[in-house]
Amino acid sequence: MTPKKIVFLLLINVIFLYSSFAQKYNAVDNIVLKYPKSFSTTEKLAERIEKDFTSDYDKARAIYSWIALNVRYDYAAFLNPPKTQGFSYRSEAEKQRKIQALNDQMVEKAFKSKKAVCEGFTVLYQHLASLVGIKCEIVRGDSKTRLVDIGRKNTSSNHAWNMVLIDKKWRLVDVTWGQGYYDSSKGRMANDFSSVYFDTDPDYFFAKHFPDSESYLGDKLSKEDFLNGPLIYNKTIEKDYKIKSPDSGIIEVRNGDKITFEIKNISKSDQFYYLNKRNQPVKITNGRERKGGLEFQITFDNTIGEYITFFVDTNSIAAFKIVSK
Incomplete structure (x- = not known):
């Protein structure tokens, strides 16, 4: 191969890689990419986000991006989950205080250790959203990620995600899946930022998620459609391959x-x-x-x-x- 052809092919590869990189991150992500990987407190991170962004939509995206770029899925904890912490209480108020204390511990652990399973991702996202004044809920339910999930007989509660209220509209967010995926060929988690699970189209989102409540914003969802539907992937959502x-x-x-x-x-x-x-x-x-x-x-x-x-x-x-x- 001549030197001119080699240079041309290298140039094409550089252009392709730059194009892929540019498509992967939007304007908000590019600002968040310059943030420190660690902040002393969640309040400091929230202050930085409020300083850099004005709209609730951009703030919610910035929280998603920072978590997805900096917190890794703790696969070891997934394989060997810690024992469930039980507690006693005398009133509903005391129960809620103790639940909040456990959530605060989970937020701190995810934020400081930079590792979490889906529950840690969702409580950290909700916490940061509350600090910037955005209403956020945690939803628990089933997930569909493998070929053997097609045609399963029952759902189980094995995952968690968020809903955020922006401009009077609830948006679906799964920051756990935004940070990467499990690479079965290598037997470990792969860090691969994806934006498709921020403000995902509900039709696509509920092809891969099924809430324990079996409903979304008061509308009943079809468990049969979820269990028996085809398996779709990130690129399906990104390119709208319906x-x-x-x-x-x-x-x-x-x-x-x-x-x-x-x-x-x-x-x-x-x-x-x-x-x-x-x-x-x-x-x-x-x-x-x-x-x-x-x-x-x-x-x-x-x-x-x-x-x-x-x-x-x-x-x-x-x-x-x-x-x-």
């Missing part, structure tokens, strides 16, 4: 059946494919662009395994469970 068809994440087929899919915002020019059961990529070649998306068919045969996951470039966007009749 799945228009099929309706369910569980597909019952016989050998030779054609399965029709339609996904929004994908075009024929995209590097779009799925993995067969040998983890080999199979490019989608029969796609038809239709109403701002791509409609295509997959013929079920013995090369397709129990799950089928679709990718754009190297990013997984949707997975379905295949049930052979």
Whole structure:
């Protein structure tokens, strides 16, 4: 390869990396990136945020960014959770005081140690939001993150997230997932800031979260849709790859059946494919662009395994469970 070609390829790579970096962080994030990794108190951090931002929306985003950039998920604590602290009380007021004291301890531990599980992330977010005058709630419920979660029979209370009231509208926030993800190939947490779980579209949010209350702002949510829906990923939310068809994440087929899919915002020019059961990529070649998306068919045969996951470039966007009749 000639020196000119090498320089050109390096330049293209630099441009691509810069573009990816620029897309990852917005104007608020870029200011927060310059903050110290540690503040002496949560009040000092809140003062800095109030100094730098005027709107509640930007303040809420700044809290999200600082936590996601600086607090790591404590996977060791997840695997070996501490014993639940019990306490006695004589009145509701005393109960609330003791709960508040436990929450204060959790906030301090997450803030000082820079490590937490989802409960620590949510109480720290709520605490900082209260310091800048933003109303914030903690919601507990189920999460959907793995292929085996498609078609589960029951929900469980295994996760927590926040809702913040901004401009008279409740916004959904999951700062735990904003800080990174579990890399199963390496057996550890990967730090990878993502903004998609700040003010997430409820349709996408509740495809991956199901509250214990089974409702959102007074409206009942469908447990069946949550349990049986396809598994979606961060890139699905970021690029608005809405799945228009099929309706369910569980597909019952016989050998030779054609399965029709339609996904929004994908075009024929995209590097779009799925993995067969040998983890080999199979490019989608029969796609038809239709109403701002791509409609295509997959013929079920013995090369397709129990799950089928679709990718754009190297990013997984949707997975379905295949049930052979």
